[in-house]
Amino acid sequence: MAQGFKGLGGTDRLAGRSAAPPAGFGRLLRRSYAVLLFLVAGALIYGGARLAALGGSLYYVVAGCVLACSAGLIFLGRRWGIALYIWLVIATIAWSLAEVGLDGWALLPRIGAWIVLGGWMVTPLFRNSFPPSAPRSRQSPSRLSCALVAIVVLIGGYAIHMARPTPPDPRFQAGTAPFPAVRMAGRTAQDGEWRSWGHDAGGARYSPLTQITPANVGALKQIWSAPIATGAVGHTAGLEVTPLVIGDMLYACNAAGEVFALDAETGRRRWMATVGDGRANMCRGVSFYDAKTPGPCARRIIAVGGATLVALDAATGRRCRAFGADGAVNLLAGLSAAPRGYYKVTSAPAIVRGRIILGGWVSDGQYVGEPSGVVRAFDAVTGKLAWAWDMGRPDRSGLPPAGETYTRGTPNSWAPISADEDLGLVFLPTGNATPDYFGGHRRAIDDRYSSSVVAIDVTTGKPRWSFQTTHHDLWDYDVPAQPIAVDLPEPGGAVRKAIVQVTKRGEIFVLDRLTGRPIRRVEERPVPQAGAVPEERLARTQPFSVALPSFRGADLRETDMWGLTPLDQLYCRILYRGSRYQGTMTPPGLEPWLATPGTIGGMDWSGGAIDIRRGVMIVNSNAFAYRNRLVRRSEANRKGFKPLGNDASGADVEGGVPQMGTPYGAVIGPFLSPLGVPCQAPPYGRLSAVDLVSGKLIWSRPLGAASGSGPLGYRSHLPFTLGTMMVGGPMTTASGLVFIAGTQDRRIRAIAASDGRELWQASLPRNAVAIPMTYRGARTGRQYIVVAAGSLMALGGNDRAELIAFALDRPR
Numbered sequence: 001m002a003q004g005f006k007g008l009g010g011t012d013r014l015a016g017r018s019a020a021p022p023a024g025f026g027r028l029l030r031r032s033y034a035v036l037l038f039l040v041a042g043a044l045i046y047g048g049a050r051l052a053a054l055g056g057s058l059y060y061v062v063a064g065c066v067l068a069c070s071a072g073l074i075f076l077g078r079r080w081g082i083a084l085y086i087w088l089v090i091a092t093i094a095w096s097l098a099e100v101g102l103d104g105w106a107l108l109p110r111i112g113a114w115i116v117l118g119g120w121m122v123t124p125l126f127r128n129s130f131p132p133s134a135p136r137s138r139q140s141p142s143r144l145s146c147a148l149v150a151i152v153v154l155i156g157g158y159a160i161h162m163a164r165p166t167p168p169d170p171r172f173q174a175g176t177a178p179f180p181a182v183r184m185a186g187r188t189a190q191d192g193e194w195r196s197w198g199h200d201a202g203g204a205r206y207s208p209l210t211q212i213t214p215a216n217v218g219a220l221k222q223i224w225s226a227p228i229a230t231g232a233v234g235h236t237a238g239l240e241v242t243p244l245v246i247g248d249m250l251y252a253c254n255a256a257g258e259v260f261a262l263d264a265e266t267g268r269r270r271w272m273a274t275v276g277d278g279r280a281n282m283c284r285g286v287s288f289y290d291a292k293t294p295g296p297c298a299r300r301i302i303a304v305g306g307a308t309l310v311a312l313d314a315a316t317g318r319r320c321r322a323f324g325a326d327g328a329v330n331l332l333a334g335l336s337a338a339p340r341g342y343y344k345v346t347s348a349p350a351i352v353r354g355r356i357i358l359g360g361w362v363s364d365g366q367y368v369g370e371p372s373g374v375v376r377a378f379d380a381v382t383g384k385l386a387w388a389w390d391m392g393r394p395d396r397s398g399l400p401p402a403g404e405t406y407t408r409g410t411p412n413s414w415a416p417i418s419a420d421e422d423l424g425l426v427f428l429p430t431g432n433a434t435p436d437y438f439g440g441h442r443r444a445i446d447d448r449y450s451s452s453v454v455a456i457d458v459t460t461g462k463p464r465w466s467f468q469t470t471h472h473d474l475w476d477y478d479v480p481a482q483p484i485a486v487d488l489p490e491p492g493g494a495v496r497k498a499i500v501q502v503t504k505r506g507e508i509f510v511l512d513r514l515t516g517r518p519i520r521r522v523e524e525r526p527v528p529q530a531g532a533v534p535e536e537r538l539a540r541t542q543p544f545s546v547a548l549p550s551f552r553g554a555d556l557r558e559t560d561m562w563g564l565t566p567l568d569q570l571y572c573r574i575l576y577r578g579s580r581y582q583g584t585m586t587p588p589g590l591e592p593w594l595a596t597p598g599t600i601g602g603m604d605w606s607g608g609a610i611d612i613r614r615g616v617m618i619v620n621s622n623a624f625a626y627r628n629r630l631v632r633r634s635e636a637n638r639k640g641f642k643p644l645g646n647d648a649s650g651a652d653v654e655g656g657v658p659q660m661g662t663p664y665g666a667v668i669g670p671f672l673s674p675l676g677v678p679c680q681a682p683p684y685g686r687l688s689a690v691d692l693v694s695g696k697l698i699w700s701r702p703l704g705a706a707s708g709s710g711p712l713g714y715r716s717h718l719p720f721t722l723g724t725m726m727v728g729g730p731m732t733t734a735s736g737l738v739f740i741a742g743t744q745d746r747r748i749r750a751i752a753a754s755d756g757r758e759l760w761q762a763s764l765p766r767n768a769v770a771i772p773m774t775y776r777g778a779r780t781g782r783q784y785i786v787v788a789a790g791s792l793m794a795l796g797g798n799d800r801a802e803l804i805a806f807a808l809d810r811p812r
Helices: 023-053 059-075 080-100 104-117 143-163 444-449 566-577 633-638
Strands: 221-227 244-246 249-253 258-263 269-274 287-290 299-305 308-313 328-330 350-352 355-358 375-379 385-389 418-420 425-429 452-457 463-468 484-489 495-502 508-512 522-526 541-545 593-595 608-611 616-622 626-632 655-657 664-668 685-691 697-702 730-733 737-740 747-752 758-763 773-776 783-789 802-807
Touching (some): 059 080, 059 566, 080 104, 080 143, 104 566, 287 350, 418 484, 444 463, 452 495, 495 608, 508 541, 616 730, 626 633, 633 664
Antiparallel strands (some): 244 249, 249 258, 258 269, 287 299, 299 308, 308 328, 350 355, 418 425, 452 463, 484 495, 495 508, 522 541, 608 616, 626 664, 655 664, 730 737, 737 747, 747 758, 773 783, 783 802
């Protein structure tokens, strides 16, 4: 009878059923496996030595040496090689517990790969490849003794972790509070509609609808979906639109310059109009204006296709020919010459007191003297320029005279604008002056208004006040989100007119709407100064909002480095130790530096939503570091860093940034391992609730499963909560629900506003890089939730894009 495979006890378990491979074959496999262990050990020793030389952990070089010994013994057929490997795993677990405690995601790269790598050792084929063992010595340690020692080692490791101090998390700097009771009456006007990008002109993204509740939200079902692309132009990926609903019509746009009107209850198309030039131009929304006069175009949709402002009849989609020149206004008028696409409007304009107010997006980091960041107001009926706020020429409010342009290179305002109709103010979130990462050339006007909130008088176009969120911004920390105008209750029953501004820095500033002075305490704190290039001038202090939670994240440590295996985690540790990092606001320089938060925040354009009855803000935030460096002009030229040509896109915020006209280019990018996963441990995205009255954190939770992300751009399909990066924010309702769909796992979720519990989720055909909205059907009274699904290419998107509506089957 042929010799079969032997089990761990040496019995002939498969005898008579299959022949064992020749002894030489098993020995070949064992030695090949030992060579693999040698290679891993060599990588650990080499990388570990580099890390140790940088002042990092000694674990990797020690583990590499032990693994090399284990591999040598296994190669020679000595079973002690297996025992040595087991002890290495036990010691690794103890070390891991000492570093990160019981954090599952943090333990994964430290322990998981060792278990996978050692998995073959438990197979009969491997164990039978060794020569016969000598009888066990009576003096050899018993299994019970080994187990007890292992338990002591593991407990000791965890005890070391518990004894180590951890950096304070600024989310908790103001303390925590329970979810408050209703403090103020909600609004009742136009309850069933969604008339502005942020629901109302103030941008609270709060709906008073209550048909969908925490008790019945689990019964939500998809009711309709509507393609929001004609197929004629392949630029609809990256759909970021939040639709409007007025009456029984839903209005939306796509990135190809197409505006759609749909039946709000069925999703059937009513009309489609082209407002752009067919090139890719991000469109986050359109605006609505009612002139309250009889005749065509009394109710109109205001849209922008790239740099063309267009008025459309809300009922038919036809152009309002009396608006501008045959229904359109050229927004390039008065701007300096630049490649096509360097200036475009990406956010829905604000409409206040019959005026259309808009800023514009200007291509990042290309050269000194890019087009102006001028903010303009146009008559909503005629399209005539009402005023222009050119911060370089505050005395001039009209078009520049012939031969001149609006001031080049001034900070722009690309994010959504909010307004207070009663006060006659619009609130502008501004960016920094171009280029982003060097400011030695900047003028006083640039430093005065960059990365700020600016209140502009809608009648005169003159600033009333400004508040700067980052001084002399060198980190691309432009203010990305709509300022939220909200009334907050004060002690004694008074009401404070406030502006709430979230930032890429992760700071939340609460300001007086009339004066711009902070309502919640802000401190000027010293920030790092070392490492900047000599031509730069740095702000000595920066404003920190200390009476509210901050979502900038705790300062990174080496132990926060991540990866999928010990090897790429080791790589990230080496990068960390080889980078200049002094915490938040580490200044740019020629040595690589870490930016925390990175360019995407903190909080980005998706902003927050506020329950106006309770004074509670729901906000999503990212914790995603960037690793950047400046390069001298000679190196930038050698690497071919040149300003982009026509049709520049948002991709210019990463990679090689030319910054022509300055002494330095820049290399900008996320802090990633060789496998394309973040070098810092998850979570990367959170959803949180903040009490704006007390300033305290109510709850905070990671949001998003690992299923939609993974190494080398592939989806892992793992169902576990990871906390993914989010590009798309929340909306909240009077029934106590939060809807959000910005995660990377292709889901829309309903969250309990009171405690952050997930109550419902639904799959989407692609990532939703947009903010959900809700409305009541004008004919049936049914409440709908609508979200745009059309992912960014960077998140695995494609040219298909659609709006998807959910509702209850039998609403009551």
